[in-house]
Amino acid sequence: MTLICRFTLHKTADGYRLFRSPIPAVTSLRIGAGENVRFGAADTLWLPVPGELLLTPEGDAPLRMTVNGHGFAYDPAAKHLTFTSGKEYTLTSDEPFTVRIITDTRSVEFFICDEISATYFAPDAEKTFSLEGENAKAEGTLWKLRSIWDEDR
Numbered sequence: 001m002t003l004i005c006r007f008t009l010h011k012t013a014d015g016y017r018l019f020r021s022p023i024p025a026v027t028s029l030r031i032g033a034g035e036n037v038r039f040g041a042a043d044t045l046w047l048p049v050p051g052e053l054l055l056t057p058e059g060d061a062p063l064r065m066t067v068n069g070h071g072f073a074y075d076p077a078a079k080h081l082t083f084t085s086g087k088e089y090t091l092t093s094d095e096p097f098t099v100r101i102i103t104d105t106r107s108v109e110f111f112i113c114d115e116i117s118a119t120y121f122a123p124d125a126e127k128t129f130s131l132e133g134e135n136a137k138a139e140g141t142l143w144k145l146r147s148i149w150d151e152d153r
Contacts, residue, residue, distance in 0.1 A: 003102060003109060010115075012092045021114045022102065026052075029148065034141040039131040047127040048144040053101040055140035063133035065099060067108045070120035071130075081116065089116050099138075102145075103127045 005020045030052065037045060037053075047053060047067065057063055057074075064073040072083045079091040091097075093113050100111040108122045131138055 019115050020117045021111050029145040030143040031146055034143040037142050038139045039137060041131065041133055041136045043131050045129045047103050047129050049103050049105055049127055050145040050147065051103045052143045052145055053129060053140060055099045055138045057097055058137040058139060059135065061133055061135040063131060063136035066130045067101060067127050068122050068124050070108055070122060071110060081112065083118050085118065091115060101129065
């Protein structure tokens with residue numbers, strides 16, 4: 001499933017680009033205050049389905065973030081992303097680097113700096129987040145999400 005997203009048009013060095021980010025109402029699906037999480041290199045975490053993980057890497061170390069093998073590598077010095085799909089992108093924003101990962105029963109969606117996104121088909125019942133890279137560290141918050149079909153919201 002792909003979330004309902006907001007689209008914005010931005011002028012970049014390569015011309016105009018369409019940026020995609022989840023609509024703010026997605027946060028109303030969060031259950032509770034969330035769990036604070038910290039990661040070091042080679043750490044993994046089981047993600048709830050449906051769920052949301054909001055992360056900020058610490059420091060300037062290159063890193064790789066994946067869920068069940070799908071995701072991206074990031075070089076902070078060049079602000080360059082290389083996705084496991086082969087797609088590459090250089091960030092244009094000077095905002096802090098943030099990653100929002102939303103899981104569903106059949107998909108994983110990555111939203112990076114509210115600028116670039118990637119959706120992967122991931123039919124595995126369990127979703128496992130991995131952080132890799134020498135000196136890579138990140139911290140953030142993990143939430144279980146309600147189903148949009150729940151009537152008790």
